[in-house]
Structure formats: structure tokens, C-alpha cells
Amino acid sequence: MTTPNTTDFMLLGIAVTLGAIALYVLSLWWRARSLKADEAMLEQE
Amino acid sequence: MTAASPSVAAASAPNHLGRLKALTAVTAVAFLLGLGMALAYAGTDAIQGNVQRLFYFHMGAFFGAFVAFACTVVGGVQYLRTRNVKWDTFALAGVEVGVVLSFINLATGSIWARPIWNTWWTWDPRLTSAAVMVLVYIAYLMVRSGIENRDTRHRFAAVYGILAFSSVVFTLVVIRIRPDTIHPAVIGTGAQDAQGGFAMNSSMTTTLLLNMAVWVFLLTPTLMWWRIRLQNYADRVTQRKIAYMEQG
Numbered sequence: 001m002t003t004p005n006t007t008d009f010m011l012l013g014i015a016v017t018l019g020a021i022a023l024y025v026l027s028l029w030w031r032a033r034s035l036k037a038d039e040a041m042l043e044q045e
Numbered sequence: 046m047t048a049a050s051p052s053v054a055a056a057s058a059p060n061h062l063g064r065l066k067a068l069t070a071v072t073a074v075a076f077l078l079g080l081g082m083a084l085a086y087a088g089t090d091a092i093q094g095n096v097q098r099l100f101y102f103h104m105g106a107f108f109g110a111f112v113a114f115a116c117t118v119v120g121g122v123q124y125l126r127t128r129n130v131k132w133d134t135f136a137l138a139g140v141e142v143g144v145v146l147s148f149i150n151l152a153t154g155s156i157w158a159r160p161i162w163n164t165w166w167t168w169d170p171r172l173t174s175a176a177v178m179v180l181v182y183i184a185y186l187m188v189r190s191g192i193e194n195r196d197t198r199h200r201f202a203a204v205y206g207i208l209a210f211s212s213v214v215f216t217l218v219v220i221r222i223r224p225d226t227i228h229p230a231v232i233g234t235g236a237q238d239a240q241g242g243f244a245m246n247s248s249m250t251t252t253l254l255l256n257m258a259v260w261v262f263l264l265t266p267t268l269m270w271w272r273i274r275l276q277n278y279a280d281r282v283t284q285r286k287i288a289y290m291e292q293g
Contacts, residue, residue: 003089006096006160013099013156014080017106017149021264024145028271035275035282042285 065270072263079105079256087252096160099153101253105260106149107175112265113143114182114213121203130280133199136206137189138272140182142265147179162227171228174219178212185209 083101090097120136123129154172155165166172185205192198220228245253 003091004094004160006094009156009160010095010098013096013102013153016152016156017102020145020149020152021268024142024268025271028275032275032278035278038282039285042282042289045289 062274065267065274068263068267068270072259072267075259075263079252079259082252082255087249088246093161096157099157101256102260103150103153103157104253105256105264106146106153108257109260109265110143110146110150111213111217112261113139113146113269114210115139116269117143117206118210121206124199124203128199130199133202134273134276134280135269136202137276138269140185140206141272142268144179144182144186145268146260146265147175147182151175151179167227169228170219170223170226171216174212174216178216181209181212 079101083098087098087101089095116139117136120132120134120139124132124136151172154175158167159165185202188205189198189202192201220226220230
């Protein structure tokens with residue numbers, strides 16, 4: 001029996017997994033950055 | 046006494062940034078180790094080929110989401126008991142992280158299904174209940190953000206978060222109670238019509254257990270902790286904005 005070549009699907013799955021985690025972490029960082037900007041504006045005023 | 050104000054809760058919360066950074070570093074190393082074991086250590090499934098390796102993340106993501114949603118239940122119950130806003134923040138972090146992990150679970154399952162079931166998606170009982178579960182928690186985030194009154198929002202979120210967990214439990218057990226599902230059960234005996242199951246050798250079992258531990262005990266708590274920190278920061282900034290507006 002020959003093992004099917006499903007490597008492309010494995011790579012796609014890993015890319016989606018890492019990409020989703022990275023996007024979420026990026027969204028946390030982006031929101032924190034936005035809050036920092038708000039805080040800095042409050043301090044200026 | 047009713048809920049502590051966000052500013053009081055946030056200001057009195059210990060910082061622990063050093064610990065969180067250390068946990069994040071440990072999580073990153075353990076995650077890479079799990080990924081490396083999935084790619085290089087675990088044996089290749091003779092029938093499915095390399096795509097079977099996605100199961101290590103697929104299952105880890107589901108059980109990570111399960112723990113995150115369970116945290117939402119704990120947060121909801123504790124909020125209703127104590128009215129302390131820190132429990133609402135805990136519950137919110139559980140939902141957000143749980144939705145991300147559930148998405149990974151659904152996406153990796155769909156990608157695995159394409160070569161094994163010859164379709165990206167089918168309305169199987171397990172797949173359908175998993176999709177409904179994600180939608181239930183996305184609705185939590187949407188409805189919650191639409192409620193202006195803070196106390197109403199927290200109370201609603203607590204009750205919704207507790208009730209929503211029934212969709213998680215149903216998704217977990219549906220492959221044991223519905224005989225017509227084609228979703229395989231990796232642990233234990235699945236339905237008679239299950240397609241795509243596989244027998245695990247010792248290297249596969251070790252890799253699966255390590256990845257499950259990383260997703261459940263490291264990745265989920267780390268992401269939730271960062272989300273809680275962000276919410277505490279957001280609450281502090283909101284309080285400062287309110288104070289600024291009241292001044293003038």
C-alpha cells in the first residue's frame with residue numbers, strides 16, 4: 001500500500017494554526033497600543 | 046456592596062508582568078517542541094499520510110477551547126456571587142481565547158477532511174455542533190459589546206456564559222451519542238460509521254499528550270492572562286477618560 005502525499009494539506013493546516021494565533025496576539029498588541037495612545041492624549045490635556 | 050469599580054479592581058490587581066513574560070517564553074518553547082515532535086518524531090500514518098499530524102493541534106485546540114469556556118463558567122458564577130468585576134474580565138478572556146482556539150479546531154478539521162473525506166465540510170452532527178458552539182460564543186461577544194449599562198452587561202454576560210457552555214458539552218459528547226456521525230473518536234470507541242480514524246503507536250501517543258498539555262495548560266492560560274491584562278488596562282484608561290470629562 002502506498003501512503004498518500006497529503007503534505008500540502010498538513011502545511012496549510014499548520015499555517016492556519018500559527019496564523020490564527022499570531023493574528024490574535026497582534027490584535028492584543030494593537031488594542032494595547034491604541035489604549036496607550038489614548039492615555040498619552042489624556043496626559044497631554 | 047456592589048461591584049468594585051474597574052479602576053479600583055485594576056489598581057489593586059498585582060502586576061505580575063515578569064511572571065507573565067516567563068510563562069509566555071515557556072509556552073513558546075513548549076509549543077515549538079510540540080510542533081517539532083508532530084513533524085519529526087511522531088510516526089507517519091500509513092493510510093492518511095502527513096495530514097494526520099494536524100490532529101495533534103486539532104485536538105489540542107479543542108480541549109484548550111474547552112478549558113477557556115469552562116473558565117467563562119467559573120467567571121460567570123463567581124461574578125454573580127461576588128459582583129466583583131475581575132470575574133467578568135476572567136469570563137470575557139475565556140470567551141475570546143476560546144473562540145480563537147475553536148476556529149483553529151474547525152479550520153484544521155476542515156483541512157484534514159479535504160483529502161480524507163473528500164470534502165472541506167459536511168453537515169455531520171459533530172461538525173455542526175462545533176460550528177454552532179463557535180457562533181454561540183461570537184454572539185456573546187457581539188451582544189455584550191452592545192449593552193451600554195455596565196452592570197447589566199456583566200450580569201447578562203455571566204448568565205449567557207454559563208448557559209452557553211451546554212453547547213461545549215454537547216459538542217464533546219455528540220460523537221458518543223449520535224450513531225450517524227462520521228467524525229472519528231481518537232480516544233476510545235467512536236461511532237460505527239466513523240471515517241478517518243487511526244491507530245496510534247507510542248510516538249503518536251506521546252506527541253498527542255504533549256501537545257494537549259501545551260495547548261491546555263500553557264497556551265490557553267497565557268493568552269487569557271494577556272487578555273486579562275489588556276482589559277484591566279482598558280478599564281483604567283476608561284476611568285481616566287470619565288474623570289477627565291467630569292472635570293471639565
